[in-house]
Amino acid sequence: MRDLPAKVVELVSRLLRGDRREWGAAMTAELAQLSDGPARWRFAVGCAWAVLIAPAHPGGYAPGAAIRVTFVAGVVGCIAATAYVVTTWPHAAGEISGVTAAWFVAALAAYLWIALRPPNALVAHGDAARRGATVGIVLFLVGAIGRSVIDAFVPPDGDLAIGVFLTVIVGGTLLATAFAMSRARQSFGAGVTASLWVALVCSMLAFNADLLAILSGFNLDAHMRHSMPDYYTVVTxxxxxxxxxxxxxxxxxxxxxxxxxxxxxxxxxGAALGRRWPVARDIG
Structure with missing residues (x-):
């Protein structure tokens, strides 16, 4: 039978920074001293909590003011935009399933948590978090500009072009960022952290910008052309x-x-590939 508590400790140990690898070894050694099943599980869960969920150490990295403001303002924007939609078009609420609504609330709570009291898992690798957040902003801008260009020049039946474009740049950016950070730091956790920050920043910006654009009428014409090409000219x-x-x-x-x-x-x-990829070293 697989030793699941040992697997849990092994997994969370891989997420530690390089200067805390001894801590991971110590957790593994201490777990080996426990033979009682429930005790091993309690210890493994405690290790996972300390590494992943517990707030970062006061002296450690914390998201900068720009990221905090972006997340808090983004949550406020999400709530305001949603309230405006369901108030203006009450029937719109019927399009939102209970599961989607629950995930939405959980996501907003998570963003506030990250902004105000970030967990260790997202800030242990400070450099990776900073770089990931920066890449997330760039990815959002590139995606928004690219989609606007496609909307303007691709025929109404060219939704495939938008899908391919977004899939390539989003998937490629996440993979490349994780690979680069993991290889540079020789840390699986650094790669995953960078990739998550890319997604967190980009998804929050995209939600607010997309809804703001359509509600303000900025790109409503493009949405109409691509959503209803056969009736575009007769639908108000x-x-x-x-x-x-x-x-x-x-x-x-x-x-x-x-x-x-x-x-x-x-x-x-990407992080697994980067961790295994040898780092070139100068030969004196």
Whole structure:
């Protein structure tokens, strides 16, 4: 039978910074001294809590003011935009499933938690967190500009182009960021951390910018052309919004959880590759 408590301790130990590897070895050694099953599980869960969930040490890295403001303002924006949609178009709430709504609330709570009292798992590798947040901003800008260009020049039936573009730049960025940070720091945890910060920052910016754009009418014309190419010229903007805003809001809500989950998966792959890739060293 697999020793699951040992696997838990082994996994969380891999997420520690390089200067705390001895701590991981000590946890493994202490677990080996325990023979009682419940005691081993209590110890393993305690280790996971200390490494992943517990607040960062007061003297450690914390998100900068810009990230804190972005997350807090983003949460406020998410709530305000959602309230405006369901108030203006009450039937839009029917497009949002209970599961989506629950995930949305959990995601907003997580963003506030990260902004105000970040867990160890996201800030233990401070340099990776900073670089990931920066890449997240760049990814959002590149994605927004690229999508606007495609909307302007690709025919209404060219949704495939948008899908391919976003898949390539998002997936490629998450993989490359995790690989680069893991290889540079020779740390699996650094790679995953960087990838998660890319997704967290990008998804929050994307949710607010996308809803703000469509509610303000900035890119409503493009949405109408791509969503209803056969009826684009006969449907009024008000009728289009009434029919599609609920679905659009639900999709945006899903993005707040989908991108970080993808970052965890793709980032783990990139980090594993980077950790195994030898770092070139100068030969004197």
């Amino acid at each position: 903007p008000d009728a289009f919004m009434s029919r599609h805003i609920g679905e659009h809001l639900a999709t945006s809500m899903d993005g707040l959880r989908t991108l970080p989950l993808l970052a965890l998966i793709i980032g783990s792959m």
